[in-house]
Each structure stands twice: as C-alpha cells, then as structure tokens.
Amino acid sequence: MPWAQALIASKSSENPDPKEGRVLSYVDALNEALALALGLDPNVIVLGQGVNDPKGMFGVTTDLHKKYGTERVFDTPLSEEGMFGVCTGAAMNGIRPVYLHNRPDFLLLAFNQIVSHASKIHYIDNGKTCVPLVAWAAIGRGWGSGAQHSQAIQGLLMGVPGLKIIMPSTPYDAKGLMLAAIADNNPVLIFEHRWCMRNKGVVPEGIYKVPIGEGVYRRKGKDLTIVGTSHSIELAIQSIDDLADNKITADVIDLRTIKPLDEKIILESIQKTGKILVVDTGWEMGGVCAEIGCLVAEKGFSYLKSPVRRMGLPDVPSPAGFTLEQFYYPNKDNFYQIIQEMVTEN
Amino acid sequence: MPWAQALIASKSSENPDPKEGRVLSYVDALNEALALALGLDPNVIVLGQGVNDPKGMFGVTTDLHKKYGTERVFDTPLSEEGMFGVCTGAAMNGIRPVYLHNRPDFLLLAFNQIVSHASKIHYIDNGKTCVPLVAWAAIGRGWGSGAQHSQAIQGLLMGVPGLKIIMPSTPYDAKGLMLAAIADNNPVLIFEHRWCMRNKGVVPEGIYKVPIGEGVYRRKGKDLTIVGTSHSIELAIQSIDDLADNKITADVIDLRTIKPLDEKIILESIQKTGKILVVDTGWEMGGVCAEIGCLVAEKGFSYLKSPVRRMGLPDVPSPAGFTLEQFYYPNKDNFYQIIQEMVTEN
Amino acid sequence: MVKVTNPKKNQSPKISKEILLGFYYDMLRIRRIEEAIESRYHEDEMKSPIHLVMGHEAISVGSCSSLNKDDLIYCGHRTHGHYLAKGGSLEGMLSELYCRANGCSGSRGGSMHLLDKSVGMGGSSAIVAGAIPIATGAALSFQLKSEDRVVLVYLGDAAVEEGACWEAINFAALKKLPIIFFCENNFYSVCSPLEMRQPPNVQIYRKAEGFGLPTVQIDGTNVLDVFECTQEAVARARKGKGPTFVEALTYRWRGHGGAGDDSASGYRDPEEVKHWEQFCPINGLYDYLITMNLYSKKDKDFAEKKIKEEIEKAFEHAISSSNPQEMDLYTHVYSQ
Amino acid sequence: MVKVTNPKKNQSPKISKEILLGFYYDMLRIRRIEEAIESRYHEDEMKSPIHLVMGHEAISVGSCSSLNKDDLIYCGHRTHGHYLAKGGSLEGMLSELYCRANGCSGSRGGSMHLLDKSVGMGGSSAIVAGAIPIATGAALSFQLKSEDRVVLVYLGDAAVEEGACWEAINFAALKKLPIIFFCENNFYSVCSPLEMRQPPNVQIYRKAEGFGLPTVQIDGTNVLDVFECTQEAVARARKGKGPTFVEALTYRWRGHGGAGDDSASGYRDPEEVKHWEQFCPINGLYDYLITMNLYSKKDKDFAEKKIKEEIEKAFEHAISSSNPQEMDLYTHVYSQ
Numbered sequence A, B: 001m002p003w004a005q006a007l008i009a010s011k012s013s014e015n016p017d018p019k020e021g022r023v024l025s026y027v028d029a030l031n032e033a034l035a036l037a038l039g040l041d042p043n044v045i046v047l048g049q050g051v052n053d054p055k056g057m058f059g060v061t062t063d064l065h066k067k068y069g070t071e072r073v074f075d076t077p078l079s080e081e082g083m084f085g086v087c088t089g090a091a092m093n094g095i096r097p098v099y100l101h102n103r104p105d106f107l108l109l110a111f112n113q114i115v116s117h118a119s120k121i122h123y124i125d126n127g128k129t130c131v132p133l134v135a136w137a138a139i140g141r142g143w144g145s146g147a148q149h150s151q152a153i154q155g156l157l158m159g160v161p162g163l164k165i166i167m168p169s170t171p172y173d174a175k176g177l178m179l180a181a182i183a184d185n186n187p188v189l190i191f192e193h194r195w196c197m198r199n200k201g202v203v204p205e206g207i208y209k210v211p212i213g214e215g216v217y218r219r220k221g222k223d224l225t226i227v228g229t230s231h232s233i234e235l236a237i238q239s240i241d242d243l244a245d246n247k248i249t250a251d252v253i254d255l256r257t258i259k260p261l262d263e264k265i266i267l268e269s270i271q272k273t274g275k276i277l278v279v280d281t282g283w284e285m286g287g288v289c290a291e292i293g294c295l296v297a298e299k300g301f302s303y304l305k306s307p308v309r310r311m312g313l314p315d316v317p318s319p320a321g322f323t324l325e326q327f328y329y330p331n332k333d334n335f336y337q338i339i340q341e342m343v344t345e346n
Numbered sequence C, D: 001m002v003k004v005t006n007p008k009k010n011q012s013p014k015i016s017k018e019i020l021l022g023f024y025y026d027m028l029r030i031r032r033i034e035e036a037i038e039s040r041y042h043e044d045e046m047k048s049p050i051h052l053v054m055g056h057e058a059i060s061v062g063s064c065s066s067l068n069k070d071d072l073i074y075c076g077h078r079t080h081g082h083y084l085a086k087g088g089s090l091e092g093m094l095s096e097l098y099c100r101a102n103g104c105s106g107s108r109g110g111s112m113h114l115l116d117k118s119v120g121m122g123g124s125s126a127i128v129a130g131a132i133p134i135a136t137g138a139a140l141s142f143q144l145k146s147e148d149r150v151v152l153v154y155l156g157d158a159a160v161e162e163g164a165c166w167e168a169i170n171f172a173a174l175k176k177l178p179i180i181f182f183c184e185n186n187f188y189s190v191c192s193p194l195e196m197r198q199p200p201n202v203q204i205y206r207k208a209e210g211f212g213l214p215t216v217q218i219d220g221t222n223v224l225d226v227f228e229c230t231q232e233a234v235a236r237a238r239k240g241k242g243p244t245f246v247e248a249l250t251y252r253w254r255g256h257g258g259a260g261d262d263s264a265s266g267y268r269d270p271e272e273v274k275h276w277e278q279f280c281p282i283n284g285l286y287d288y289l290i291t292m293n294l295y296s297k298k299d300k301d302f303a304e305k306k307i308k309e310e311i312e313k314a315f316e317h318a319i320s321s322s323n324p325q326e327m328d329l330y331t332h333v334y335s336q
C-alpha cells in the first residue's frame, strides 16, 4: 500500500508543531489531510451524515466529493451502528474508511461494533484480518448542546483493547494525526473539540504524519506538570501563561493520543516537578484523568510530592442553558486557583 | 409506593452478611429477591431473553412467570437497544422494570439508551420524571466465552452521571442489593459474575435491603488494603487467607457498589495500612481500578506509603481457548506475588 | 424535485365548526410563534439550537387534536409545534429558549427538550429515534396498568433509518401496544435528501406494513387528513387493537436548524421550497373555511391580534425572568 | 406446533449428477462431523460452546455450492456447517475446538469463530446480528474495487429482531451491493419460540420486501430449493442488480447449544422434533437420488467409510496438537 513510502518520505516528527510557514485553519488542515489521503490511496473512502452536503461536516469534507467522486465520498443513512459495521467489513477487505460524525454522542449507538467487533477482530482472527478504519467526531460545547450533544466519551473507551484514540489540539496535529490514523492498520477514533476547530496554525503542505502515541511539551517549567489533550490542554496553556508574572511555570504536556498512552513523557516530567494536574474534556470520574492519575500513583509514586489533582467535568450531565454551562465547564479562574493551591502545597 | 414501608421494616443494614441462618444458593437468592419484589409491587416487571423459559436465566427467573403471569414476567425480542428504551419509557411512567441479560456484552448495544437517555432523563426533565429501572447481566468467564461473551464492562460506565452500578459477591448481597436496586428511583445496573453465582451463603427470608453505595470489610488486617468487588474480591479473600501463616494480614474491602463509590471506607482503611491493591474483573486500564487508584492518590495521598497497585485484566481481549484463559485471568499465585511485593516494599 | 400530494380541500368531513376553527387558530398560533422566535433569533439571546416547524403545523395540530390531555406524546429534536399543539405553556417554552431558571425544563433541556408533563408532552430526545423506544415503553406502562391512554410518537424520515425504530415497532406490534408511530416525512435529514439514504423504490409506510402494522400514507399539509387518520389510529389503540404507523408527507420551509431558509446553499432547489409553500397548511385550511362560509377575514384579524398579544406577553415574561444559580447545576442528577 | 413446508422431492432440476452427489456427500459429511463432536463432547476436552447444525445441512451446502472460492460468507454463532460447506479445514476446526495453538483461529475464537480466509469463510460474530453489517461492508469493498465477488451472510430468525440487521439491509439496497442475506428460520432463539418475539401475522421475508429487496421464502430442508434460489440471488448480485433476502424454513434438531436434544426441558414439544426429523435434508436427497437411479446403497457405504476415516484422522490430529504458550496471549492485539 502506498502509505509506507509516502510517510517515510515525510520528515514531520523531527519537527513537532513548526512556528513558521503556511498558516491554515484547523478545519482546512483536516480537509487537506482527507484530500491528500483520497489522492494517495484509491482505497480510502470518506463517509458520514452530510459529508457531501454544503455544510461539509463543519467544512472538514467540503467539496471532497467533487474531486474524488460520490462513490468514495458519500452521505450515509442515519444508521450509526450498521454503518460502523459496514466500515469494519470494508476495512477487513482492503478499504480504508474514514467515517465522520458530528458528535461523539452518536458513536454510543455503535459501541457494539466498536467494542465487540472492530477493536477485537484482529485478535479473534489471530492476526489474519486487520481493520484499518478511522472514526471521527467533534465534541460539542455550548449553545444548548446539552446532555445529548456535548458528551466527551473518550473516557468510556480508553479501556478497550485494540482501539487507538486520538485527541488533537492544533491544526498541525489534526492533519498529521488524521494522516497517521488513516495509515494505521487498526481502528482509530479521533475526537476533535469544536472549540479547537476554531484555531489557526502553521501547517506544512503535503503528506506528513504525527506519530500516534507520542505526547509533546507545549511549555517547559518547574513548579508542576499539567497533562491532557485537546481543548483542556489549550486552556491549561493559556492559564499557565497568565501566571508567568507570578513566577509560576509548568511542564504542559499535550498527549495528543490517549491510547496508546505516552507514559514515558508523563513520568519524565513528574520526576522533575513532583506534582501533576491531569486535565480532560470529559468527566473526571472513571475517565482519562483517572487513568493518568492512577498511572502516576503506580509508576511515578516516588516522584510525587503532593496529591494528584484532576480537572475535568463534575459527575453531572451537561446542562443546555447558557448560565448553567458557565458553571459546568472549568475556566481559567478554576485553573489559576488549583495551580496556586498546588504550588503552595507541600 | 410500597417500597418505603417494606424496606424501613427491614433491619438488614445493621447486620451485614450474617453468619448464621438459612443457607441459599446465589441463584436462589436472586430468584427470591425477584419473587418478593413481584409480590410486593404490582408495578414490578421482569423481562429479558428467555426469562420465562426452562433455563430461566441461569435459574434466576425460573418459574416466576408461573406465579406472577406472563404479562409481568416475559420474554423479549432480541432487541437490546430498543428494549432498554422500552424499559426506560415504562419506568418514566410508573413501572419498575428489571431487564435481565445473559451477558454485559449485550448491553453494549444499548449504550445510546443507557448513557444518553435512561441516566440523563431525570436531569434533563429537571426532576419531573424519574427512571426506576434495573438492568442485570452476568459477566461470563471460561469455556470459550471469548472476546464477545466475557467482557466486564463496568469500567466503561463508571463515569456516566446518573447511573448506579452494583457488583455483588455473596448471595446475601445479591438479594439485598437486587431489592435495593428495584426500590431505587434511578437506573441501576447490576453486574453479577458467573463464578460468584456458584456460591452458597446465609440469606435471611423476606425483604431486606443492602444499602447501595456502602462497602464492607470482609477481612481486617494491618499490612495492606485490598479493595474491589465481585469475583475479584472473592479471589483476594482466598489469597490473603492462604497467606495467614506468613503473618500477612490485610483489610479486604468488598465495595459491593462501584457507583456511587464508598470513598469513606477506602480512605479509612488506607489511612491505617498505607498500602492499597485495587482489584477488578475488568481491564486495568481506564476502568474501576484506575478510578479508585486515582482517588487514593488524590484524597489519600498523605496516607500512602508505597505505590498504588492494581490487579485486573491486561490490555488484551479475552481469548477463547482454555490454555490462553489461564494466562489471561489473575490467579492466586499472582495475588501471592503482588501481596508479597507490597508487604516488603517501603 | 419532490412529488407533492395534492391536498383535497373539497372534502367535507363530519368535523364540527368549533374543531375546524380550533385547527386554524392553533396552526396560525404555532406559525406566528415560530416567526417571532425566528425574528429575534439573531439577537443571540435564545442560546439554543432551534428547529423551526413552518410547514409542519398541520401534523402537530391535526394529531394532537385527536388525543386526550392525559394521552402522551413524544418526539425528536423538532419539538416546538408538538409541544404547543399538546398544550404546552408558551411562557415555559420561551423561558427555556432564553435559558431561564423558570424554563419548562429548568434550562437543562433547551429547544430540543421542551417538556410539559401536565398536558401530556411526555418528552423528547435530541438523538434521532431515541424517543421511539421510550414512547413504546410508555405505551407498555398504559397496557400493564390497563389505563385508557394512548401514546403518539413523532419521528422523522431519517429516524426510520435507525435500527431501534424497528426494534420498537416490532415490540409494539407483538404486544399490541396503544401507540401511534407518526412519521413526518419532509424528505430531508439536515441537508441529506431522502434518495441518498433510502432506495428510490421504497416507501416508508410500506416498511412498517412488513412489520405487521396497519399503515397509511397521508398528506401532512392537510390538517383534515391528519385529524381523520389519527382519530382512526387512536380509536384502534384504545380498543386494544394495537399500534398504527402513519407516514405524513410534508416539507420543512426553513433550514434544518436556526432561522431562515438555507436552500441557497445548494442542497435543495429554492424552487422546491416555493413549490411546497403553495401547500401551506394554514392558508389551505383558510381557503377551505372561507369557501364553506365558516370563517371571515374579520375573524382572522381578530385571531391574529389575540395571538400577537399573547406572544408579546410571553416574550416579555421570558426576557424578564432570571437565570439559574450555580447550585441549580447539581440538582436532580439522582432522584431520591 | 410449527407448520412444516413439504419438500417437493419430485422436482427434476437441471443439476448435473456430479453436483447432486456432491450435495449428498457434503451434507452427510457435516452430519457425521457434528455427530462425532457430539459423541465426544462429554469428555470436556472441547472446551468451547458448540452450536450443532443437525437439520440445517441443506442450507450450508446448497448455498455455498453456488459460490466461488473467492466469494465470502459470514455468519453468527452457529458456524460449523457453513465453515465446512465453504471448504474450511476440518483439522483446523477440530484443533480450534480442542483449544490448540494450530486451531483455525489460533485458539482465540473457538467454535463461534471458525475462520478460513483461504476458502472465503470471512468471519463470524458471537453477537447475534453482529456480522450482518460487517458482511455488508465486505460487499461494499467488492463494489468499490469492482471485483467480481459476492458476499453471503447467514442470519437466524432472532437476528432480524436486531435493528442493525435493518440498517445493513437498507444500506445494501440503497447501494445495490452484491450480497445475499440468508435467514435460517428455525423458529427458535435459544428456548424462545418465534411467536414470543415477532407478531404471528408477520413473515420475515415480507419485512425485507418492505425494505426494497427481492425476497423469497423457501424450504430450507430441501438442498435443491436452496441451491436454485441461491444461484438466482448470486447471479443477480454479480450482474450488479443488488442484494436478495432469502428466508429458509428449517429446524434445529439438537438443543441451542451443547450436545443432545433438550426438548424434554419443556420449551418445545419433543413431537415437534420428531416431526421435523421426517424432513431430514440428507435422507430426503438420498431417497431422491435412489428414485432417480443416481445413487446406490454401495455408494453410500463407501461415502460413510471415507468420511469416517477423515474424521478419525482429524480428531487424532487435533488431540495430539499442542496448546498455545503464554506469549501467544499478547500477540495480534494491534496490527503493525
């Protein structure tokens, strides 16, 4: 398959998140990644509710069907479980489907196919079949998205063997990880965040790949380690930058992938700082924060100077109303407070 | 509704897990709980694939339909998502469904109804509607259950607001928690373990309730704390008893409920022992072990003398073959080893 | 372009004048409320994803008119018309859109979760087809408690693509539950036309037939047709004869969500919208009432005035109501 | 008691003698293999949940005979007959049942996941209906790559109660995919009779009709009927004319799982089993071959002997094969 060569050619991983070059919007970066994949490999298909309509899945798929045809870029019936199974069966037979959803909430309909089928077939088939499929969804927030349109469900899936889960925060990563996901021979879930999708950033042209399973330092510091992904890490960066005058600095690690998890970078940083704040866009309980917090208490215990802290969502459904949303989601003030607490702790 | 009186009458919680009295099998204890509930409250119904057939859901529902009629105890089409929604709608309108499944794996089909509907409706409806339903399933293990018939999915659901999750280990708890679940006005999931279902134990007659959200000490000791539920805690008890000659003792806490989680008892014990081993029948990663491990690192950090340890399943699907199963599931030797390590650690 | 069924305006049903005038008033009221919401939506004070129902009014009014107050309706994301037709409070609805504490769902639901249990608006789901099994469960509860009540659940043409829809329909048919599955086929799912989602030769109501339900396809722009077929279906349900599946052909005049028509974006032909606007449920009935000498221009002006006043009062009430407090976020996660 | 269709044994199809004798041999072989497994199951060495296919043999053989080697089949938990009819290795199958490292799924799958990609046994799911969308995706891949291959997916009468089945069927009809949905209606799901799960007036094949597929209901105990209707369906698929839904009426002679008949437990009438045993697919064809003078008792004895030897060799091979190692547990969680 053409991916090997194309990706070997790319130099990206040597140069994570370049500061100079062409600036692209997050959405355009994703659109470009899909276009490159469609152009490179005739077995790549892009499907999902509305991928070929004028809205083009928030612009991520806009006009792809015009260039690559409606056989390869097509709208689907509203049948999330069935269509996920269809993607799995196609992937088992040489196709590389990219199945897009407006919201992760809709993937809950497909858990039987995701958890009991797509992620397990390679194992059950004793390695004879692989399932190179990508399922993409954009986590919603605000404007009344509410309990059924703003769920960040990555925490529900982190424990599922055979899956890979990607949560980018920058346009550069969004493109490079989408290409890496399509090139990967396993089922990969990509959870974007609608608010990250507003970002612009430097995005090299052509094919490059961001390695799945490797986090990056967004900031280097001494007082504590903040680790997470997606919009949560974005907010963390802004907050720690605001605190620079208070002489507070932190290692801020953008994991970019939550499964496989980059244990090395987390433990490396905690060894230095001795303090960790784990952030996530999902519920704190039983989710990504919990896994990382436990990991540190297990493998980084001797480094820890103070309690592990987590900042995600409370054990409450997302409310629809604007005012309630303001109380529901962590904001910069919450960050300032928890970081101050952690720094003074001993 | 008749539950209040009936349950106030019961003295159970004063006397957790009695040592003397009538001995019943685990399955008969569940059957009795359902019979009592059906007898007490005309709004209770029992449904699921095969509940009124000769197999009677492993015997849990045997002959209930004969006494209480096939209107209230009935077989269902094989439509897990739809039937879960049916139970939710019935519960919203005064019925108390108990929906039984052979395996938790089948509940993956209903995640849209469980996660986005049943558990959130009370919140979305601003408290106007409640959803008093019980979904029951028996975790499979062995004899080739394999990747699709032995998944312990409690870890996937622990983060979902609005849910309660029960995992009993003794016949006494199985009956008392089933009654408590049916009496509860929220959606409650009960995950039994097929191997616990072989147990016999003392089970009082009549209605009593085991409080949801309260763990119990199965053993008291000094060297470490072992916490978990269901078959895992059973294995932990056997292992620690075997180590008595080696002068190793432990607090062994059977949580019985994983959501809501009994933080108090965990922290109380860890304060004394300073060491914790978290066990679960599910995958270690991102599951129940992770949540409890993180909780301790967060709220019990100052008590901790050594790293948090977890013992669950590796990040691998369940194999079907007998030999592979022996390597897959933790056994007493694994327990001996990890406990020895923890005791010598400092 | 979608083939339109022609509303037979010349039918003379055995429907009393009062009822006919009620149809007209209720449809007009829904239309004016939607227009008022639409006209203020750009102010960004109604921070909720609205799905306007212009073009669907005959369905809400014709079907809810066949139900008793204690019968229940359930629906999907396009709630406004059904909520209002079943008797939901306008003030509660607008407060909900304005995210006020006194909204009909306490500002937890928003536009997609308008709720008024007191009048039998049982609930809705923002997940397509999510409410169909739930409504079926409500019907099961009525049967189990032998209550003389029925359930009507509204679903879109995309909802029948979700497997759970057929799971619920099979169960309802199996148990002969007192429920009406009412499909509002407006030929689109967001911007996806029906022919991209279901085979051309297939008719939605015929699918339900195969599952063993009495089924009928009607003109959803004709309130008289909607009323009559719902009456039949409800009667069947009350007699214990089981569920009915209704497919009503209609059209969404506005974009899928938000204010205004979006056909300019190109997913549908603006001509198609014009074409359907000729089959306005409200004007259609108006012409009928006029030809039957049951109504006059004066009556209409009076109705318009009354509705206008009600709407203005309700907006003032909503706008002047107060927002929820932080503590409100944490209530009702669990029931006691 | 379930109404039986009467196999028309007097039909004279344009099927060559070789093919007819092949049908007989293949069905007999499957029967004897199942009997051998059943007779040794009590030894508890095959630690796998078996679902025996006695009574279903005509379906596996008649349908797989219409497929090319590179056509794919998928199925559910009741895999034995389909795997063998498509040409799956008997040694690989028995090694899998004995949980050996050289089992056809490396001892990861067991009885419910017999697999032989080399002969087009594409896969199975232990989750009812789980394989239906997956098989549909395989058909999509053939269409996208314009390969001249078709997919046939076996499903039970309970599988049509799962919504995903109808989601897949709608998509297959929409895209005119080269796939045959082959329903083995044996009137039971474990111990639950059809009438407790689907309304009495409903016929499974009629449901598929409503979804826009050519459908047919046939006698699943008659290998000739199965062969002919599959031939037609496969031809249609190869011509790009899209999917077909076949409902074959048959009966499971043994319990849902494990060895022996369990009707004594009371969920079905032992008389019903006896009744269906008169319609043995294998004896039925035997009588037909005898009356047509195409076969003799001697031929049969020869076949029995050959099959017996093959089975004994295969059991010896499986029993003498070695178990997996601990390291095998961790391989193939991810693909490189």
Ligand SMILES: Cc1ncc(C[n+]2csc(CCOP(=O)(O)OP(=O)(O)O)c2C)c(N)n1
Residues within 6 Å of the ligand: A049, A078, A080, A102, A106, A109, C077, C078, C126, C127, C128, C155, C156, C157, C158, C159, C184, C186, C188, C189, C190, C252, C256
């Ligand atoms: C399961 C699911 N998938 C996707 C969506 C996104 N979505 C919201 S409304 C809608 C269109 C539904 O179309 P239809 O059922 O015909 O109702 P209409 O909007 O036409 O009234 C879609 C796809 C959703 N809410 N739920």
Ligand SMILES: Cc1ncc(C[n+]2csc(CCOP(=O)(O)OP(=O)(O)O)c2C)c(N)n1
Residues within 6 Å of the ligand: B049, B078, B080, B102, B106, B109, D077, D078, D126, D127, D128, D155, D156, D157, D158, D159, D184, D186, D188, D189, D190, D252, D256
């Ligand atoms: C989703 C799901 N629910 C329940 C089961 C348990 N189960 C295994 S086989 C079976 C019966 C299926 O009946 P049918 O589809 O008619 O196939 P048959 O066994 O009759 O060949 C059931 C209910 C399952 N495997 N998957």
Ligand SMILES: [Mg+2]
Residues within 6 Å of the ligand: C156, C157, C158, C184, C185, C186, C187, C188, C189, C190
């Ligand atoms: Mg529509």
Ligand SMILES: [Mg+2]
Residues within 6 Å of the ligand: D156, D157, D158, D184, D185, D186, D187, D188, D189, D190
């Ligand atoms: Mg069957």
